[in-house]
Amino acid sequence: MFVGRIRALEWETVRIIESHCTTLNHAKQVHAHIYRNNLHQSSYVITNLLRFLTTIPHIPVHSYPHLLFSQVHSPNPFLYSALIRAYARNGPFLQSIRLYSSMLHRNIFPISFTFSALFPSLKNPTLGSQLHVHAFLFGFVSDLYVSNTIIDMYVKCGLLQSARKVFDEMPHRDAVSWTELIVAYARSGDMDSACELFDGLPFKDMVSWTSMVTGYAQNAMPKKALEFFRKMREGGVETDEITLVGVISACAQLGVSGHANWIREIAENSKFGPASNVLVGSALIDMYSKCGNVEEAYNVFKGMKKRNVFSYSSMIVGFAVHGRARAAIKLFYEMLEIGIKPNHVTFVGVFTACSHAGMVEQGQKLFGAMEECYGVAPTADHYACMADLLGRAGHLEKALQLVQTMPMEPNGGVWGALLGASHVHRNPDVAEIASRHLFELEPHNLGNYLLLSNTYALAGKWDDVSRVRKLMREKQLRKYPGCSWVEARNGIVHEFFAGDVKHPEINEIKKALDDLLQRLKAIGYQPKLNSVPYDIDDDGKRLLLMSHSEKLALAFGLLNTDADSTIKIMKNLRICEDCHIVMCGASKVTGRKIVVRDNMRFHHFLNGTCSCNNFW
DNA sequence: CTAGGGTTAG
Numbered sequence: 001m002f003v004g005r006i007r008a009l010e011w012e013t014v015r016i017i018e019s020h021c022t023t024l025n026h027a028k029q030v031h032a033h034i035y036r037n038n039l040h041q042s043s044y045v046i047t048n049l050l051r052f053l054t055t056i057p058h059i060p061v062h063s064y065p066h067l068l069f070s071q072v073h074s075p076n077p078f079l080y081s082a083l084i085r086a087y088a089r090n091g092p093f094l095q096s097i098r099l100y101s102s103m104l105h106r107n108i109f110p111i112s113f114t115f116s117a118l119f120p121s122l123k124n125p126t127l128g129s130q131l132h133v134h135a136f137l138f139g140f141v142s143d144l145y146v147s148n149t150i151i152d153m154y155v156k157c158g159l160l161q162s163a164r165k166v167f168d169e170m171p172h173r174d175a176v177s178w179t180e181l182i183v184a185y186a187r188s189g190d191m192d193s194a195c196e197l198f199d200g201l202p203f204k205d206m207v208s209w210t211s212m213v214t215g216y217a218q219n220a221m222p223k224k225a226l227e228f229f230r231k232m233r234e235g236g237v238e239t240d241e242i243t244l245v246g247v248i249s250a251c252a253q254l255g256v257s258g259h260a261n262w263i264r265e266i267a268e269n270s271k272f273g274p275a276s277n278v279l280v281g282s283a284l285i286d287m288y289s290k291c292g293n294v295e296e297a298y299n300v301f302k303g304m305k306k307r308n309v310f311s312y313s314s315m316i317v318g319f320a321v322h323g324r325a326r327a328a329i330k331l332f333y334e335m336l337e338i339g340i341k342p343n344h345v346t347f348v349g350v351f352t353a354c355s356h357a358g359m360v361e362q363g364q365k366l367f368g369a370m371e372e373c374y375g376v377a378p379t380a381d382h383y384a385c386m387a388d389l390l391g392r393a394g395h396l397e398k399a400l401q402l403v404q405t406m407p408m409e410p411n412g413g414v415w416g417a418l419l420g421a422s423h424v425h426r427n428p429d430v431a432e433i434a435s436r437h438l439f440e441l442e443p444h445n446l447g448n449y450l451l452l453s454n455t456y457a458l459a460g461k462w463d464d465v466s467r468v469r470k471l472m473r474e475k476q477l478r479k480y481p482g483c484s485w486v487e488a489r490n491g492i493v494h495e496f497f498a499g500d501v502k503h504p505e506i507n508e509i510k511k512a513l514d515d516l517l518q519r520l521k522a523i524g525y526q527p528k529l530n531s532v533p534y535d536i537d538d539d540g541k542r543l544l545l546m547s548h549s550e551k552l553a554l555a556f557g558l559l560n561t562d563a564d565s566t567i568k569i570m571k572n573l574r575i576c577e578d579c580h581i582v583m584c585g586a587s588k589v590t591g592r593k594i595v596v597r598d599n600m601r602f603h604h605f606l607n608g609t610c611s612c613n614n615f616w
Numbered sequence: 617c618t619a620g621g622g623t624t625a626g
Contacts, residue, residue: 148619151618174618285623388625
């Protein structure tokens with residue numbers, strides 16, 4: 001009779017926890033109820049209270065939850081496992097291992113939940129495989145949850161082979177097991193293996209499909225990502241906000257407005273529209289900005305009901321790379337005012353903006369304040385921004401000094417910023433120092449070699465140019481062919497290579513380019529011959545400059561877009577100085593807006609000037 | 617209980 005009453009009371013209490021506990025205060029009320037009814041020794045009741053408490057953020061496990069646990073004299077394995085899970089999720093992780101040992105010590109045998117709670121926290125492969133052996137000895141490796149968490153553990157330890165072995169030896173697998181491995185392959189950049197697994201997956205669900213879409217997007221294969229998204233929808237698989245984010249990121253990489261508007265429409269018509277969904281909204285902001293359309297990015301931003309640090313940072317970075325420094329800074333202060341804490345990316349955006357506008361003092365002030373006032377410790381990336389800010393503004397010595405005295409080891413970005421500034425300000429000495437470091441840090445980054453050799457070329461140091469060329473030959477680094485894309489009237493994208501002669505309209509294009517250059521010459525344009533890094537005669541240089549892919553794309557754009565639209569050009573390499581001048585001039589003599597996205601940033605040409613203020 | 621997610625400069 002008595003036992004039966006206790007059982008009923010336990011049952012009732014757990015029901016109360018499950019249906020009425022939503023705040024810490026509720027939990028404390030329930031706790032009082034537990035004491036009144038003498039249930040504080042019940043593993044069943046306390047396990048459920050713990051399970052609830054660990055869903056509330058910011059409650060340290062060692063405080064209230066662990067206290068509740070230690071008041072139970074003979075905890076059962078469920079109660080142990082609940083606390084192990086809490087420590088495994090929120091740390092300190094070592095505590096979960098200690099609890100596991102203490103439970104063995106007290107002859108309390110683990111259950112499968114014990115292991116599935118434990119594995120996700122293990123980052124040490126030695127410890128991980130030891131516990132794998134335990135799980136095996138206790139007979140739990142045929143348990144799906146346990147095996148799946150073991151796979152996950154090996155993946156997180158970087159032991160993909162071991163994870164695969166567990167997977168291959170499992171008697172039964174579910175979609176989770178497959179997807180864990182698919183994602184692991186995708187993250188290691190091996191989309192072929194991911195795809196092979198996915199093809200063999202007999203029960204593809206939304207998550208596994210999404211993993212493929214996202215995997216292709218993250219591995220810079222946006223067309224593949226779109227292909228999988230299409231197949232997914234054709235197969236009637238549901239899509240959610242995470243799927244959309246993957247597709248949106250793919251569209252951002254393609255940088256074409258046709259795709260951008262297409263996916264935006266799909267998002268708007270789903271349950272995850274940008275107005276209500278911060279995740280999708282922030283992704284769309286980034287996408288429009290990468291498609292060269294900051295106005296539309298800002299429209300999305302304005303239409304969002306909720307905004308967080310991601311939305312603001314994406315917009316700030318968007319304004320920054322488009323040269324809209326004041327808008328970026330204004331947004332930064334607006335964000336502070338409404339109480340959103342900036343993070344490291346926000347500051348990268350802010351410094352990039354300052355750098356563009358030559359706002360050296362403003363940037364330095366914020367750099368000095370970022371840790372003290374906003375609690376964000378500067379990283380090497382922020383020092384790279386500062387080196388860029390100082391260097392771009394012409395303070396090369398100051399930039400070099402900053403780099404040489406920074407508290408952490410400078411990374412490639414830091415030296416790269418310095419090299420870029422040396423190129424702009426034609427300083428072969430600083431360029432040499434920066435590239436010496438870069439050649440060690442990034443021996444295969446071709447851009448660095450080219451920038452150094454161009455800097456030497458600008459200074460007429462042809463011996464040094466050939467020395468760098470030789471270095472490139474030795475490392476077997478070959479120049480990518482320059483390539484540009486431009487959107488024509490009907491949204492079709494046309495591709496041009498440097499020196500292209502294959503385009504069906506090449507004669508019209510050449511003529512249009514020639515006409516344009518004649519008009520530019522009439523207002524004083526001179527081909528920038530010293531930006532050609534080859535020691536050849538002037539006619540050769542002229543010819544070479546004429547054949548740059550972005551000029552062909554520009555001429556094509558002039559012929560094949562409406563007069564009131566923006567000509568959008570994308571380029572795989574950095575835009576050259578001569579092309580930059582031509583774009584400026586073209587925007588003046590034709591009255592057209594031109595946007596060029598090169599591999600560094602956006603250039604908005606309007607009425608003869610560029611948003612980058614001729615620094616890039 | 618286990619799987620997919622956003623912003624990063626040279």
